[in-house]
Structure formats: structure tokens, C-alpha cells
Amino acid sequence: MSHSNWSGCCCLQCIPEKEVGIVEDLGACQFKRLIGEGPSCICWPLQSVAGRLSLRVQQLDVRCETKTKDNVFVQVAVAVQYRVVTESAYDAWYRLTSPASQIQAYVFDVVRSTIPRMELDQAFESKDDIAQAVLDQLQRVMKDYGYSIVNTLVTDMSPDLKVKQSMNEINAAKRLKEAASHQAESEKIKQVKAAEAEAEARYLSGLGVARQRKAIMQGLQQSVSEFSGEVDGATPKDVMDILLLSQYFDTLSSVGANSLILEHDPATVAQLHSQISAGFMSSIKEKLVKSVEEKSDLLA
Incomplete structure (x- = not known):
């Protein structure tokens, strides 16, 4: 102007x-x-x-210091864009001496009455609301003086440097906490998966051993049957003695191949056969005693 x-x-x-x-x-x-x-x-x-x-659109930059609801002082920068209304140029010239001072005073009034009702985080989130409140107030007042308020913008909101540093530290600590939580969850998943894999491996290993033993027993049974049928006068006991002796010599071969020393006694096969027979007989005896006791209980 x-x-x-x-x-x-x-x-x-x-x-x-x-x-x-x-x-x-x-x-x-x-x-x-x-x-x-x-x-x-x-x-x-x-x-x-x-x-x-x-009649051009002019801009007035206003900086205002105020305090939030949680007692944090902030510097608020507001840009006000305004122009003279052609039809109201008389009012703009004669009724108002300094439009910049008038606009600045109303910006101070709105900002200092709005932000103190908000906490710092809410104030940052409500910049558009603050700008709209300033715009509504200025449009209502400056219209009588021949000025049209085109737009208002909250261009900056800066708290104290120490407050900024504290906010950054809080945000960093929060992110570190989330990262630690995700890392712990990842380690948990790894351990659970490793335990599941180990359990599955042991299960499959057990199945393999069981199948191996079953195959061995089936092979032994078939060998005993074929040998007894083809050799006259051979009993299943004779066949089992031969098989045990064969297994014993295979074991000695495996031990020798690994540079291990094992004491050898020719009576070992006979002792092994006696121990296996005694174990079978003891198991059969226990089953018979248990069956007799159950029948006695039923008769009583």
C-alpha cells in the first residue's frame, strides 16, 4: 500500500x-x-x-510465541495472504491506518487462545485447525475494513531445542523397543522351529530304527524257516546259534575296522544266547503269572 x-x-x-x-x-x-x-x-x-x-495479493508473516497445555513454549509461524477489495477501497484507505499491525494482533489473539488448550502432540496434529481458526477470525473482522483474507497457513511450529531433543530421544527409544521386541520374537520363532525340526527328526529316526529292526526280525525268521526246511535234523535253536555267531563276528569286524580293542571270549556267543533265552523265558513267565492273577480276580 x-x-x-x-x-x-x-x-x-x-x-x-x-x-x-x-x-x-x-x-x-x-x-x-x-x-x-x-x-x-x-x-x-x-x-x-x-x-x-x-489490489495484488500480499502476504504477512507473523511469528508468535505461546505455551501448550503441557507447559511447552512453542514458536508458531503463520502466513496470512490478503488483498484490498476494490469496492471497499474507501474503507481500506480511511478506516485502517496499519493493516499489517491489525492482522498481526488478531493472529496473536487466535493462536494464544487456541494452542494453550492443546498438548504439544495435539498442536502439531491440529495445524490445519489452527490455520482455519485464524482465517475465520480475520475474515470476519477485516471485511469491515475493506480487506479480503485469501488464506492463512501455519508454516512452522518449533518448540524449544531441549524439547526437540527429548522428543527425538523418546521416539528413538520407542523404535529401539519395537526393534528389540521384533528381534526377540524372531529368536523365539527360530528356537520353536528348531525344536520342531529336532522332534520331527527324532520321530523319523525312531521310525527308521523300528523298521530296521522289523526287517531284521523278518529276515531272521525267514532264514530260520528256510534253513530248518532244507537241512534235515536242524532245529530252530541250531539256526539261532549260527546267526548269533555270524552277528558276533560281524561286530568284531566293525570294531576292528575302527581301531578299537575288544576282549574276545569264545564263550561269549553261548553266554549271549543264554541271556537272551533267559530274558524271553522271564518275560513269558511274567505274562503267564499276570494272566493267572487276572483270572483269579474274575473268579473271586
Whole structure:
């Protein structure tokens, strides 16, 4: 806005583009009329152009310090974009001396009455709400003075440096906690999967051993049956003795191949056979005793 008098020549006055001229009577210094952009004629020296108002959109940057609900002081930067309404240029020129000071005062009033009701995190999340509150207040007030508020923006909100550092440390600690939790969960999953794999391996190993033993028993049974059938006078006991002796010699071969020393006694096979027979007989005896006791209980 410019309030300087026009220094043109006599009756012909030229107003630059996007401006409006204020014409006054020279003697009474009273408002006469408005003249638009371009050349205009006035009744000089009875009239003169007292000043010009820019119709362009202007911006006023306002910084305001205030306190949040949780007692944190913040610097709030608000950008106000405004312009003169052409039809209300009279009010803009005569009713308001300093529009920038007026706008700044209302920005201070709105910011300092809005942010103290919010905590710091909420204030950062509500920047659009703060800007809208400033816009509504300024539009309602500045309209009477011939100014239109185009837009208001909260361009910055800066707490104290120590508060910033504390917020960064809190955020870093929170993320470290989440990372530790995810890492622990990952380790848990690894251990559970390893335990499941080990259990499955042992199960499959047990199945393999059981199948191996079953195959061995089936092979022994088949060998005993075939040998007894083809050799006259051979009993199953004779066949089992031969098989035990064969297994014993295979064991000695395996031990020798691994550079191990094992005491050998020819009576070992007979002792082994006696132990296996005694074990079978003991098991059969226990089963018979148990069966007799169960039948006695039923008869009683």
C-alpha cells in the first residue's frame, strides 16, 4: 500500500495496473472518488490523487510465541495472504491506518487462545485447525475494513531445542523397543522351529530304527524257516546259534575296522544266547503269572 501523493502533470493522472487511486478535494482534503488503473482526468488543482492502494495479493508473516497445555513454549509461524477489495477501497484507505499491525494482533489473539488448550502432540496434529481458526477470525473482522483474507497457513511450529531433543530421544527409544521386541520374537520363532525340526527328526529316526529292526526280525525268521526246511535234523535253536555267531563276528569286524580293542571270549556267543533265552523265558513267565492273577480276580 502506498500513501504518497501523485506527482504527475496537472489534470492527467495515470494509475499503475492492479492499483486504485484515491481522489480528494484539494482544499477540504475530503474523499471525492476512486479512479482505476490507466490514465484518468481530474480537476486539477481543485482535486488531487491522495494515494494509491495495491489490489495484488500480499502476504504477512507473523511469528508468535505461546505455551501448550503441557507447559511447552512453542514458536508458531503463520502466513496470512490478503488483498484490498476494490469496492471497499474507501474503507481500506480511511478506516485502517496499519493493516499489517491489525492482522498481526488478531493472529496473536487466535493462536494464544487456541494452542494453550492443546498438548504439544495435539498442536502439531491440529495445524490445519489452527490455520482455519485464524482465517475465520480475520475474515470476519477485516471485511469491515475493506480487506479480503485469501488464506492463512501455519508454516512452522518449533518448540524449544531441549524439547526437540527429548522428543527425538523418546521416539528413538520407542523404535529401539519395537526393534528389540521384533528381534526377540524372531529368536523365539527360530528356537520353536528348531525344536520342531529336532522332534520331527527324532520321530523319523525312531521310525527308521523300528523298521530296521522289523526287517531284521523278518529276515531272521525267514532264514530260520528256510534253513530248518532244507537241512534235515536242524532245529530252530541250531539256526539261532549260527546267526548269533555270524552277528558276533560281524561286530568284531566293525570294531576292528575302527581301531578299537575288544576282549574276545569264545564263550561269549553261548553266554549271549543264554541271556537272551533267559530274558524271553522271564518275560513269558511274567505274562503267564499276570494272566493267572487276572483270572483269579474274575473268579473271586
